[in-house]
Amino acid sequence: MFKPVSVTSDDAAGRVEFVGDAHARVNLIGEHTDYHQGFVLPTLMPQCTTARVQLRTDRMVLAHSTIGDGVHPFVLGDESPGLGWIDYVQGVTAVAARAGLALQGFSVSIDSNVPVGAGVSSSAALTVALLRALRGALGLAIDDIEIARLSQRVETEFVGVPVGIMDQMACSLGRQNEALFIDTRTLAIERIPLPSTIELIVIDSGIKHQHAGGGYAARKGESFAAAAALGAAWLRDVPIDQLPRVDALPTETAKRARHVITENHRVLEAVKALRDGDVARLGELLNASHASLRDDYEVSTGEIDTLAALGQHDPDVYGARMTGGGFGGAVVMLARPGRGRAAATRITDAYRRLTGLRSSILMPLETAQAQ
Ligand code: GLA
Numbered sequence: 001m002f003k004p005v006s007v008t009s010d011d012a013a014g015r016v017e018f019v020g021d022a023h024a025r026v027n028l029i030g031e032h033t034d035y036h037q038g039f040v041l042p043t044l045m046p047q048c049t050t051a052r053v054q055l056r057t058d059r060m061v062l063a064h065s066t067i068g069d070g071v072h073p074f075v076l077g078d079e080s081p082g083l084g085w086i087d088y089v090q091g092v093t094a095v096a097a098r099a100g101l102a103l104q105g106f107s108v109s110i111d112s113n114v115p116v117g118a119g120v121s122s123s124a125a126l127t128v129a130l131l132r133a134l135r136g137a138l139g140l141a142i143d144d145i146e147i148a149r150l151s152q153r154v155e156t157e158f159v160g161v162p163v164g165i166m167d168q169m170a171c172s173l174g175r176q177n178e179a180l181f182i183d184t185r186t187l188a189i190e191r192i193p194l195p196s197t198i199e200l201i202v203i204d205s206g207i208k209h210q211h212a213g214g215g216y217a218a219r220k221g222e223s224f225a226a227a228a229a230l231g232a233a234w235l236r237d238v239p240i241d242q243l244p245r246v247d248a249l250p251t252e253t254a255k256r257a258r259h260v261i262t263e264n265h266r267v268l269e270a271v272k273a274l275r276d277g278d279v280a281r282l283g284e285l286l287n288a289s290h291a292s293l294r295d296d297y298e299v300s301t302g303e304i305d306t307l308a309a310l311g312q313h314d315p316d317v318y319g320a321r322m323t324g325g326g327f328g329g330a331v332v333m334l335a336r337p338g339r340g341r342a343a344a345t346r347i348t349d350a351y352r353r354l355t356g357l358r359s360s361i362l363m364p365l366e367t368a369q370a371q
Contacts, residue, residue, distance in 0.1 A: 119324025283318025
């Protein structure tokens with residue numbers, strides 16, 4: 001299934017512009033399960049990244065962003081990491097060439113209102129948007145799953161962060177108002193409409209996460225050591241009734257394994273609750289996920305815990321948890337419909353009083369913004 005690329009205009013020189021876009025994602029539940037071939041349940045947010053591509057006749061790439069830090073040139077085949085956001089453009093061309101796709105030079109202008117470092121996949125939105133634009137411009141024979149796979153390789157092979165495939169699958173195949181239930185082992189997906197009885201809140205804590213900082217890779221390593229101690233290649237393969245075996249492991253190893261195994265199970269429970277329209281149960285599962293990420297996986301921070309707790313205690317919120325890789329970033333909450341914006345405003349005000357930090361409400365948008 002190809003998402004259509006819009007061909008917007010001919011510029012003065014007669015060059016056609018190919019436009020690809022991709023939205024930010026928020027993961028509802030299923031955190032740190034994807035690299036264990038487990039289950040995840042993300043959805044898309046209104047924030048979006050757009051890539052506008054015009055082909056050139058040589059092998060130069062000229063990348064420019066509306067953040068206004070100039071034009072960054074590089075030559076296809078000469079990509080080299082270490083240049084900030086340009087690495088995601090260079091990573092796309094490097095990985096696409098390695099995958100055997102025939103490229104030619106282009107200029108690209110990137111525009112985005114996806115916050116960076118908020119745990120809502122700004123990098124996957126960029127690589128997916130660019131690959132969509134290039135697919136249209138160059139007629140590349142790649143489907144949406146291949147776009148997700150290539151985008152993941154940009155992170156793991158070029159940028160050097162050992163991420164799973166959730167973010168790229170979400171940005172490439174997700175839709176707003178619909179949870180995307182992904183089995184990351186098979187990449188099978190199921191679309192589950194979000195019930196009208198909930199409204200999503202997403203608040204950026206103001207603490208920027210940094211996966212390259214090493215916490216993510218460290219947890220990943222610890223979790224694979226835990227899997228090995230349980231005789232499994234992936235924790236996906238350790239069923240929930242094996243928890244007594246997990247409890248017998250050394251404390252830290254047991255905690256890492258317990259999180260992934262219970263979180264995977266919570267995703268399945270959340271899918272059931274979504275189908276049943278049981279929003280109270282869904283809220284409980286989000287709260288339990290947060291506790292597990294805080295206590296067993298230890299990827300939360302004091303500030304994020306405060307933000308999640310404020311949500312969990314709000315009368316219009318069913319449940320709240322950190323979302324994304326952790327060590328900062330955003331919190332997702334399930335609110336009563338029509339109450340999300342007011343609840344989020346109460347929560348961010350209280351957060352500021354308690355921590356001195358200014359957070360921002362990413363969802364729901366103010367009515368004026370949403371129109
Ligand atoms: C980051 C990674 C994902 C996933 C989450 C944690 O967002 O990119 O692959 O591992 O962290 O669930």
